Each structure stands twice: as C-alpha cells, then as structure tokens.
Amino acid sequence: MTTSADRMFEERLQVALQDLADEVHPAQLLDRPLEARPRPQQARRTLLVTAAAVAALVVGIASAVWLRTDGPHLVEPVQHPPKIFRLSGLASEAPGRATMAVVLTDTTATPSGGPAYLVPATGGPVVALPSSAQASFAVLQRLSSDGRVVIRQNGGSVGAAFVLVDLASGRAQALDDDDALDLALSPDGGTAAEYTDDAVVLVDLGSGARHVLWRLANPLVAPLFGTGASGTETVVGSMGWSPDGSLLAVRDGPDILVLDRHGELRTRLRGAAMVNGSQSWSPDGRGLLVYDGHGPTFSVRHLDGTAPTILRAPRAAVRPLGWAGSRIVWLTGAAGAQRLVLADVSATHTETWMRFDVGAVSVESVTWSSALTGTVRR
Amino acid sequence: MTARDDEVRDFVAARGHALLRTAYLLTGDQQLAEDLVQGALEKVVAHWGAIRVAEAAESYVRRTMYRDQVSLWRRRRVSEVLSFTVPEPRRGPDSRDRVEDRVVLRQALMSLGRRQRTVVVLRYFEDLTEQQVADLLGISVGTVKSQAHKALTHLRAACGDLTPVREREPR
Numbered sequence: 376m377t378t379s380a381d382r383m384f385e386e387r388l389q390v391a392l393q394d395l396a397d398e399v400h401p402a403q404l405l406d407r408p409l410e411a412r413p414r415p416q417q418a419r420r421t422l423l424v425t426a427a428a429v430a431a432l433v434v435g436i437a438s439a440v441w442l443r444t445d446g447p448h449l450v451e452p453v454q455h456p457p458k459i460f461r462l463s464g465l466a467s468e469a470p471g472r473a474t475m476a477v478v479l480t481d482t483t484a485t486p487s488g489g490p491a492y493l494v495p496a497t498g499g500p501v502v503a504l505p506s507s508a509q510a511s512f513a514v515l516q517r518l519s520s521d522g523r524v525v526i527r528q529n530g531g532s533v534g535a536a537f538v539l540v541d542l543a544s545g546r547a548q549a550l551d552d553d554d555a556l557d558l559a560l561s562p563d564g565g566t567a568a569e570y571t572d573d574a575v576v577l578v579d580l581g582s583g584a585r586h587v588l589w590r591l592a593n594p595l596v597a598p599l600f601g602t603g604a605s606g607t608e609t610v611v612g613s614m615g616w617s618p619d620g621s622l623l624a625v626r627d628g629p630d631i632l633v634l635d636r637h638g639e640l641r642t643r644l645r646g647a648a649m650v651n652g653s654q655s656w657s658p659d660g661r662g663l664l665v666y667d668g669h670g671p672t673f674s675v676r677h678l679d680g681t682a683p684t685i686l687r688a689p690r691a692a693v694r695p696l697g698w699a700g701s702r703i704v705w706l707t708g709a710a711g712a713q714r715l716v717l718a719d720v721s722a723t724h725t726e727t728w729m730r731f732d733v734g735a736v737s738v739e740s741v742t743w744s745s746a747l748t749g750t751v752r753r
Numbered sequence: 754m755t756a757r758d759d760e761v762r763d764f765v766a767a768r769g770h771a772l773l774r775t776a777y778l779l780t781g782d783q784q785l786a787e788d789l790v791q792g793a794l795e796k797v798v799a800h801w802g803a804i805r806v807a808e809a810a811e812s813y814v815r816r817t818m819y820r821d822q823v824s825l826w827r828r829r830r831v832s833e834v835l836s837f838t839v840p841e842p843r844r845g846p847d848s849r850d851r852v853e854d855r856v857v858l859r860q861a862l863m864s865l866g867r868r869q870r871t872v873v874v875l876r877y878f879e880d881l882t883e884q885q886v887a888d889l890l891g892i893s894v895g896t897v898k899s900q901a902h903k904a905l906t907h908l909r910a911a912c913g914d915l916t917p918v919r920e921r922e923p924r
Contacts, residue, residue, distance in 0.1 A: 384909055385877060388858075391912075392878040395855050395862075396774035402787045404769045404794065572821075 427640035451700035454746045456494060456715070456729045463500035469545035470495055470502040474746045476518035476525060477501075480710075480737040491516040491525060493542070496746060507547045510538040515740070519560045520616070520653045522744030526560055537567075539580075550578070559614040559623070559652060562745070568623055570613045575625050577636070588638045591627050615653045617660045618745065624650050624663055631665060633678060644676045654697025654742060658749035664695050664703055675703070675720055684720050696741055700749040704728060710737040757801050765794065768811050775815065778874045779822045781863040793817040815879075819871055819889055854912070861911035869904040876901055 454474050473493040491504045491513070506513065510529035517526045527538040535549030537558045550558065550567060557570035568588070569576045575589045613626040622641060625632045626649060633642040644663065655664045657675070662684075666673035673695045675684040686695070686703070695705045702717045715728040731738050769790070776786035793814045800813070862870055868890075875886045876897075883901070887894045 381905070384905065388873075388905075388908065389877045389880070391854050391858050392778060392874070395858055396778055396878065398855065398859075399770075399773050399777035399786060400783060401770055402773055402783075402790075404765050404773075404787065404791060 423640075427643075430639050430641060452747045452749045454496070456743070456747060457501075459730045459732050460492075460494070460501065461732045462492060463502070465500055466503040466505055467545075468505055470504065470542055472496040472522045473518055473525075473542055473744065474522055475741065475743040476504075476516060477731070477738055478516050478740045479733060480739045493518070493525075496522055496744070504540065504542075507538045507540055509534045509547055509549045513538075517652060517740070518742040518744055519564060520562045520618070520745045520748070521564055522746060524560060524564060526558060528558070539567075548580070552576075552578075557613045559616055561616050562618065562620040562653070566620075568614055568616070568625075570625070575614070575623070575634070588623070588636075589625060589627075589632065589634055589640075591625075613649070615650045615655045615663075617656050618653070618658055618748070618750070619660060622660070624655065626650065631663065631676070633663075642678050642680075644678075651695070651697060652742065654748055657698050658700065658745075664697060666695055686718075686720070697743070698748055699728065699743075706738065706741060711735045713738050715741065757798075761794075761798060761801060764810055768814075772811070772814055772818070775874060775878065776818055778862065778878055779818065779871060781859055789818050789821060790814070792821060816889060819875065820891075822867055822871055857912050858908070861908050864911070865904050865907060869900050869907075872897055872900045873904045873908070 456475055460477060470493050472495070474496045475494040476491055477494075478491045490506075492501045493504055494501055504516075504525060507527060510527040513527040513529060515526075515528035518524075519526060523542055525540045525542060527540060529535055529538060535551040536555050537550040537552075539548040539550065539560070540546075541548070550569075552569060552571075554571040555569040555576075556572060559568045559570075560566075561568070565580055567578045567580055569578060573591050574587050575591065576585055577588045578585050615624045616622070617624070621635060623634050623636075625634060629646055631644040631650060632640055633644070635641055644665070650663060650665055657663070661679065662675045662677050664673065665676055673686050675686070677683065695703055696715070697704055699717060702719055704715050704717055706713060707716050708714050711734065713731045713733075716725050717728045718725045772790045772793075773786055776789040777783065780786045780789055796817050797810055797814050801810075862873065865873065871890065872886060875881045875889065876883070881889070883894050883897045886897045890897075
C-alpha cells in the first residue's frame with residue numbers, strides 16, 4: 376500500500392534523478408565510427424533463402440518417405456528420478472555423472488544464484504555442487520545432456536562468462552566470451568553454441584576454433600527473460616541441440632530456427648517463442664516443446680510441418696521443462712509442495728514424476744540428462 | 754556523406770544528450786554511458802532504413818539501451834565497482850544539499866541490481882507507467898511493481914528522505 380511518505384519520496388526521487396542526470400557531460404557521440412554491423416549482402420541473402428527453401432523441400436520429402444517406413448523405435452528413459460527429491464547435506468566438487476540437476480532459488484536475493492544439487496547416475500543421495508571460483512555468481516546452471524558437465528553462467532562482475540564443470544574430475548573450464556548471452560553444449564560435449572546479440576557462434580572446445588553459424592535477424596526483439604519455475608523472472612534458454620547433435624534449435628525474434636551444423640536453415644517454426652535447452656527436443660528429434668515464457672500454455676512443434684499440438688496445462692504449471700520418453704514434464708505446485716508432473720502430449724493423463732522435499736525454498740530450474748529423456752533406436 | 758549519414762547526424766545532434774542523460778543514470782559513469790548510447794546507435798544505423806522517423810529511432814535506441822543494460826551478462830565484464838554497503842543515513846534535513854543527494858543517490862543506484870536500476874530510471878526519470886515499463890523490458894507488470902518496491906525500499910534506506918522538493922532551486 377502506498378503511503379503519503381512513499382509518494383513524497385517518489386516525488387523527491389524524480390527531482391533528484393534529474394539533478395543526477397545533469398552531471399553527465401555532453402559527448403561527441405559521432406566522433407567515433409558509427410557504422411552498421413556488417414550484414415549479409417543482398418545477393419548472399421537471396422542465395423541463402425533459396426538454399427534454405429531447397430533444403431526444406433528435401434527435408435520435407437525425406438521426412439515423408441521416412442514416415443512411410445518403419446520409424447525409429449523410441450526407448451523410454453533407462454533411469455528414473457527419485458520419487459522424492461531430498462537434500463542430503465552432502466557436497467562434492469566431483470560427484471561423477473548425474474542424471475538431474477536441480478537449482479534452488481536463492482532466498483536472499485534474486486532467483487538466480489541459488490545452489491545446484493545433483494542426482495548421481497549411480498544412485499545414492501543428492502549432492503550439492505560447490506560454486507566455482509571462476510563463476511562467483513551463477514545466474515544459470517544446467518546439466519549437459521550426457522550428464523557429465525554442469526554449465527554455469529557467471530553473472531558476477533569478475534570471472535569468465537561461462538564455466539563448464541566436469542563432474543568426474545571437478546575441473547572447471549572457463550569460456551570467456553563477453554558477447555555470449557547463452558551457451559548450449561552439444562550432446563558429445565565437443566562443441567559449444569554461443570548465442571550473442573547478433574549471431575550464433577560454434578566453438579570447438581578442443582581447439583578453441585570459432586565460427587559464426589548464423590546471423591540473427593531479430594536479436595533485439597527477443598527478450599531473454601521469462602517466468603521461471605518459481606514464478607519469478609529468470610533467464611530462459613534460447614538454444615537447444617537435437618538428441619543426436621546434428622541440429623540446433625535457435626530462437627530468432629518470434630521464430631525458432633532449426634539449423635544444421637553447416638549453418639543451413641532446415642526448418643523455421645514461426646511464432647514458436649522459446650525453447651528450454653536440449654531437453655525441449657523430443658527424444659526422436661521430430662518435435663520441440665516450446666512456450667512463450669509467461670504462461671501455462673505451451674505447444675509441441677513438429678519439424679515435419681504438421682499442425683502444432685497445443686497444450687493447456689493447469690494454471691499452477693508455470694512452464695514445461697522437457698521430455699521424458701514420449702511424455703512431457705512440467706513443474707507445478709507452490710513453494711514447499713512442488714513436484715514434477717508427467718503428461719501425455721494431449722495433457723489429459725498426468726502423473727507425478729518427482730516430489731521436492733526442500734523446505735519452503737522454491738525450485739528455480741530442473742535439467743536432466745538423456746538417461747531421463749529417453750533414446751531412439753533406429 | 755550519404756543522406757542516411759545526415760539523418761543520423763541530425764538525430765544524434767537533437768537527441769544525443771537526452772539519451773546520454775538516461776544512460777548515465779543506468780550506468781553511473783560517463784564513459785559507460787557513452788558506450789551504452791554508442792552501442793545502441795550502431796544497432797539503429799543497421800536498421801535506419803526502416804526506423805528513420807525520429808520518434809521511432811529514439812524509441813528503438815532507448816529500448817536497445819534498456820535491454821542491453823538489463824541483460825545480466827552483456828556488460829558484466831566492464832570494470833564497474835558496485836558498493837554493497839548502504840551509505841550511512843544522513844543526520845537530518847539541515848545537512849542535506851543537492852550535491853550530497855547526488856553523491857548518495859548515485860552510490861545507492863549503483864548498488865541496485867541492473868534490472869531494479871532500470872525500472873527506477875524508467876519509472877521515475879522517464880516517467881513511464883508500470884505497463885509501459887513491463888512492455889519495454891518484456892516482463893510482467895507484477896515484476897515491475899515488485900522490482901520498483903524493492904528498489905525504493907533500498908534507496909530510502911540508503912538516501913534517507915532526500916532533499917524536499919520545495920527546498921530546491923527552481924529548474
């Protein structure tokens with residue numbers, strides 16, 4: 376409730392801000408080069424569009440042929456998460472391969488920066504992962520799809536932009552690229568895709584070689600924030616590798632582009648909004664779970680061009696998290712009573728996948744490895 | 754010099770300083786403010802053909818500035834020194850003056866998170882509504898309210914009540 380004292384302070388603040396702004400000195404902004412960033416030539420763009428159209432046609436025909444034959448056989452997850460996720464109080468810098476990473480909300484500040492807890496692939500109690508020296512304040516922590524690495528995004532004013540923590544050795548590899556806003560690790564762990572404000576860049580983690588995969592057309596209209604699992608604003612993923620690592624889904628303005636490793640546009644999903652990393656891909660690589668970041672309505676977009684499957688989850692389901700076999704997973708419930716729910720793609724049959732017993736603290740994000748996503752045998 | 758260069762030059766001459774004032778509140782530093790505006794202008798130039806109407810151009814530049822500033826990582830490597838200690842509350846209204854207000858307010862603003870700082874600047878410097886701020890930053894109105902509330906609580910703790918408006922010289 377706003378009091379008269381509040382209003383008085385706001386009024387004084389307005390004037391004080393004007394005073395403070397007066398401190399700035401006039402600057403010769405045009406003394407520095409003011410050139411547009413290099414953009415593809417029109418001819419090259421036309422060529423790319425033509426090539427993309429041809430590629431889409433080829434993919435469409437191939438998909439049609441493929442669908443007529445016996446399709447790949449979907450294998451449900453080989454492991455299951457614990458029925459109840461409880462904190463054990465154990466911590467380890469090298470807890471080994473994990474099947475799931477759960478990040479809790481930091482109750483003292485922003486939702487980001489909370490601790491990450493891992494479910495070891497070998498079973499046993501949940502283990503806390505200590506913070507990395509190179510990432511003083513992790514705004515995002517995500518398990519790689521092979522379960523061997525935790526990707527940390529550093530929001531602190533010092534340290535690397537991203538840190539890759541090897542869970543077997545505890546060794547942390549720093550990726551220090553100021554322009555990177557998001558990072559997705561390929562399933563084989565050999566390539567990092569960096570999302571900058573105007574391009575997607577692939578980095579070979581062995582050699583350090585980099586190349587621009589795709590120039591974004593609409594970087595400025597793509598807010599990177601959405602409603603997080605706890606209902607607060609948080610960063611949402613802008614990219615996700617397909618299960619076999621051959622394709623990368625990339626957000627570009629209102630669309631999601633599906634690119635191959637050569638930078639060819641395979642599919643454009645219009646109005647598809649956001650993806651939630653690699654676990655947004657269905658295990659068979661044919662669909663993407665997408666959402667707009669602000670509501671319980673989300674959809675499965677099919678790469679073969681068939682109509683999207685719209686899902687309307689209960690109001691309490693803040694956002695979808697990914698796939699487990701042929702079903703999708705979302706997080707629901709208030710802090711203290713949160714749980715992961717499995718649902719079929721029509722969202723008519725649901726069951727609880729995991730309950731969180733973490734006190735009154737909210738779960739901010741949950742990522743899991745391909746052991747919980749499921750695999751495909753061709 | 755092309756027609757586009759002339760148009761850009763005219764736009765910057767007319768609106769550059771106003772943009773710089775906002776950028777200064779967002780960054781708290783002259784050089785960083787210039788960088789923020791310059792970066793936004795570079796992006797505008799890339800799209801100038803589509804947005805050269807001055808109002809649209811300014812809106813585009815401002816939106817870019819706010820997004821760049823709010824982005825948690827975009828400029829995190831800039832050697833910005835944040836003060837995590839709340840400045841001592843001042844003794845009483847008699848000792849306050851505008852210079853002191855500016856110093857304390859700048860410190861307090863810089864100790865806010867980027868998002869809270871941006872919300873404060875948009876709400877109380879740019880005088881935008883909560884809905885406008887939400888639309889601009891791509892967040893919910895509820896988040897704008899909660900961020901503004903937290904920021905004001907922090908600023909009040911840090912700055913006291915600021916110098917009453919009536920004690921200030923006419924602007």
